[in-house]
Amino acid sequence: MAEPARAVDAASEPPLIALERVEKRFANGTLAVTGLDLAIGRHEFVSLLGPSGCGKSTALRMIAGLGAPTSGRIRWPGHGAGSRPARGEVGFVFQEPTLMPWARVAANIRRPLALIGVTGAEADRRVAEALEMVGLAEFARAFPRELSGGMRMRVSIARALATRPKVLLMDEPFAALDEITRFRLNEDLLDLWRANSWTVVFVTHSVFESVYLSSRIVVMTGRPGRVHADVPIEAPYPRSQAFRMTEAYNGYCRTVSAALAEAMAAPGGGT
């Protein structure tokens, strides 16, 4: 059902992030992604969906600047001055909470600020703001081990938000959580995205999660990863839990599932 790649915002504005013929081969010879073309517009909520090992995390990490492409390039045409956003303008949320076990919640969130040179009262303000956003204000002095899995993930998100990023890159952030917690965090994430007009790139292997969240889903083939289908999800925001019951939601889930099945059957797409 491969749809043609969607033109981003009708050419009125250059895409914020552009991946052009990106290829990544690891030192051990594994070809993770190849010929990856992807344009992500400002304020989009884009999900990269694909079977595990399809290189979607690798693509996300390259966007974050963690490891350069072997060939091809990643540009930020929509990003004003410099070619790349400054440190702190991009927030990254890992699959695991990756918190420092020896530091309290507030200290964990404060680290990125210290690293980009925000200190003192301003840093205090930002930490409080980030904790407020994820609803953990009263847990500032707790240690990570004292929190539940969902709360740790909230701390991890707050840490990414503390620098007030414009772009949020999320690598299967909710994969390890139970469904109830995941639904709540999905909802909260959408609220935050709408309130702050971020651009979000969200890696997931869940069809349902990606349909619920995204304004656009990019379905990738198995390794080496390429774009197989590009599905706009045109359901209006705000989306509440009720959206999960609608016919539109089910329709998108079927479409995306079919695209995913196709992508996995595509040549070179086996896992």
Place this chain on the structure above:
Amino acid sequence: MAMAQTAVEQQAPAGAEAEDRAGSHRTGALLRWGLPVLFGLIILGGWELFVWYRINVDGISHYNHILPAPTTIAVALVEDWHILAPGWLVTLWITAQALFWAVVLGVGLAIAFSLSKWIEYSFFPYAVVLQVTPIVAIAPLIITMLNDLDTALLVCAWIVAFFPILSNTIIGLRSVDHGLLDLYQMYGASRWRVMLDLRLPSALPYFLAALKISAGLSLIGAVVGEFVAYGQSPGLAARIVEASYLLKVPRMFAALVLISVTGILLFLLFSFVSNLALRSWHESAVRRER
């Protein structure tokens, strides 16, 4: 904290610590202290009885010079205290210095290794050579080469104590969560920032586990050195050799008891320090942040 403790237990799988923490507290503690004490008393009682039997029933009147009874050893410990105590202090002082230098050089080198592959590749093989060479074999060389006996004994003890600290700290410095390393890279942190914020805190449990091992090893190293240099050393081990020449067997045993007790005390001391540091380690990290 949980992670930290797991790391310690991996290093020193005594098991006792894990059970201590997990088990029910009061009965657990009672069993943990009561059982070994009871067992010890039974052994000592049997030993005492055996020696008494050999002397009084078998009629071997000098049996106390073959295997002295626990009470005889205790008497020797008190009576010969003026001979043993100065030696004990000397050995203790060598042990402490050796451990100090093992920590300074072990941690220092581990940090240098983790900052520079060049340094690691150049020096690490030689650290291994130091570790695998039997100290008994090279102690005579060290004592002959170095004119100053105190220094020679210090070097012997240091060689034995140094490697566990180096090797464990290296592993600890490398055991940082890769996600955290990625995070720091994204925010453009320097290598020193990563060292201070991530590597050193991650290494702390590994280092503390090594400290417990090395404390005992530096005592062993000091004793071995003194054995080799017995004629000149004022240390406790030299008193053992001396007593054996004089056929003062109870005194030998008394000195041996003193050495063992010292080793046990050192282990308990650093177990205590380790628990204390890991319990408060979160606090210290928060303080460093400000």
